[in-house]
Amino acid sequence: MSYVSILPQGAIIDNLEIKNEAEMPSKTYKIKDNKIVGFCDGKEALEQTIYFILNTERYNYLIYSNSYGSELNIISELDRDIAKSELKRRISEAILQDDRVKDVGNFEFSYSEDSVLVKFTVFSIYGDIEIEKEES
Template sequence: MIPSTVGFLDQDFDIEEQPSLTYKMDLDGDSIRGFVDEQEAMKQTVFRILNTERYQYIIYPWYYGIETLDLYGEPVTYVVPELERRITEALTIDTRINSVTDFEFDLEVKGVVHATFTVHTIYGEIKAEKGVNI
């Protein structure tokens, strides 16, 4: 029997946002214990997105993570604006993140661009950072 979709799309659907409850990652101890929700869950999300190289792991969809490997060897004048764009693009894929602002770049360590910025989420602001070898 062929499945029928007649009348299926005419129905009214209620779209609900799923809670952000997730497992708590202990980044210092390399373990997972308990649960976190809302802003603490968002901190973990930001950390995971910024520490996952895009297209490198088949477990993640193609839009998850950030591309940084191709920035190696590029001039600082290219890396700084490109890193800002890539961080913003990577994080705003998550519907709970409204915007990414207040970028500051530290070039004191030779061969490293270190960015600090503010992530505006539906649960409040989060300060975050990302360093890239160039």
């Protein structure tokens, strides 16, 4: 005796709603002074993620994908005007990899003899986050 499975053919489904993106929880380990001290979520978790993205050099660690981290180490070798433009681009590109981030802007630069302090705003689903990053 053989059994034949018959699948429906030509069915039309109306009003089918497909969600392309599922909102993932952002709960993660909270790291303070190089130690795990519990968990954090929401805006605090995103702030921590931004810190790690900006302080992880892209392509240097096999554990991370090629889209994780930033490329800020070469900036000091560039002319000041070019460096400002590149810092804006590279910081924005690195942080916008996170889908909780909507935009990056309001860049301000302060120069000392051997470094530059970059202040900017990250516009996220949790609200605006003010960030500072010093590069030498």
